[in-house]
Amino acid sequence: MAEEPYALSASGLVMRFGGLLATNNVSLNLKKGARHALIGPNGAGKTTFVNLLTGVLRPSSGTIHLDGRDITTLPMHKRSARGLVRTFQINQLFETLTPLETLAAVVGERSGLGSKMWRLLGADRNITERCHALLEQFRLLDVMSRPTSQLPYGKRRQLEIAIALACEPRVLLLDEPVAGVPASERSDILAIINALPADMSILLIEHDMDLVFSFANRMTVLVNGALLMEADPLTVSNDPRVKEVYLGHGAGTDETAQSEVRYA
Numbered sequence: 001m002a003e004e005p006y007a008l009s010a011s012g013l014v015m016r017f018g019g020l021l022a023t024n025n026v027s028l029n030l031k032k033g034a035r036h037a038l039i040g041p042n043g044a045g046k047t048t049f050v051n052l053l054t055g056v057l058r059p060s061s062g063t064i065h066l067d068g069r070d071i072t073t074l075p076m077h078k079r080s081a082r083g084l085v086r087t088f089q090i091n092q093l094f095e096t097l098t099p100l101e102t103l104a105a106v107v108g109e110r111s112g113l114g115s116k117m118w119r120l121l122g123a124d125r126n127i128t129e130r131c132h133a134l135l136e137q138f139r140l141l142d143v144m145s146r147p148t149s150q151l152p153y154g155k156r157r158q159l160e161i162a163i164a165l166a167c168e169p170r171v172l173l174l175d176e177p178v179a180g181v182p183a184s185e186r187s188d189i190l191a192i193i194n195a196l197p198a199d200m201s202i203l204l205i206e207h208d209m210d211l212v213f214s215f216a217n218r219m220t221v222l223v224n225g226a227l228l229m230e231a232d233p234l235t236v237s238n239d240p241r242v243k244e245v246y247l248g249h250g251a252g253t254d255e256t257a258q259s260e261v262r263y264a
């Protein structure tokens with residue numbers, strides 16, 4: 001019997017910015033239902049790697065497959081339509097909308113309603129029910145009618161993840177979901193992340209080691225644009241090289257572990 005393809009597979013990715021080698025032959029395979037974390041000190045190349053996966057950047061070489069299909073040259077919106085979704089960064093447009101309106105727009109768009117969504121908002125039962133379920137799942141019911149600009153920061157991050165989920169991802173790239181969130185507002189986000197559907201394949205990019213170790217059962221460590229190691233969390237946390245370049249400096253203080261700039 002043929003083996004099931006990886007949900008997402010990046011193979012030998014290379015990204016050069018002029019003479020700078022930001023991604024140096026990095027491979028990463030996400031199994032279906034993966035809880036995988038991507039870590040590394042500042043400047044290790046995490047954002048560049050995620051930009052390659054999502055299609056913001058085109059790799060200098062290497063390939064990316066989603067469910068066994070080559071998406072290396074596919075534009076961003078087509079990757080998202082095929083189920084590869086990154087947590088949405090709130091932009092100006094959404095500041096004046098409420099979480100309910102924002103989610104209705106995304107769910108409506110996803111259902112193929114496009115601009116008709118505004119007419120149907122509240123009238124289409126499927127959309128209303130889906131929005132309500134998302135607001136509940138992401139603990140946003142209490143703020144669903146407030147303009148996004150007035151939400152506490154933690155709620156905004158919850159809305160970002162809710163928007164991504166409204167896109168019905170099969171593979172979700174969670175980009176620093178607790179960055180900037182005060183400790184007092186983190187517990188809801190942790191609970192939400194831990195309750196995401198088990199068959200969804202998730203890659204978490206995060207500096208917060210408490211979150212990384214409570215979430216991931218597989219970890220990839222990048223240093224200086226290259227793969228340092230991939231292993232289970234215990235092996236990673238016990239590896240002296242990892243301690244030296246990253247963990248030893250503590251979460252959130254890894255500016256001191258700033259990678260050497262590498263030139264090819």
Ligand SMILES: Nc1ncnc2c1ncn2[C@@H]1O[C@H](COP(=O)(O)OP(=O)(O)OP(=O)(O)O)[C@@H](O)[C@H]1O
Pocket residue numbers: 017020022040041042043044045046047048049261
């Ligand atoms: N568009 C670009 N042009 C030139 N250099 C870039 C560009 N984007 C990233 N870099 C460089 O590539 C390297 C990797 O950066 P990247 O942002 O991917 O690291 P990171 O691990 O995400 O860092 P952080 O944790 O601080 O967000 C850095 O040296 C950065 O300066």
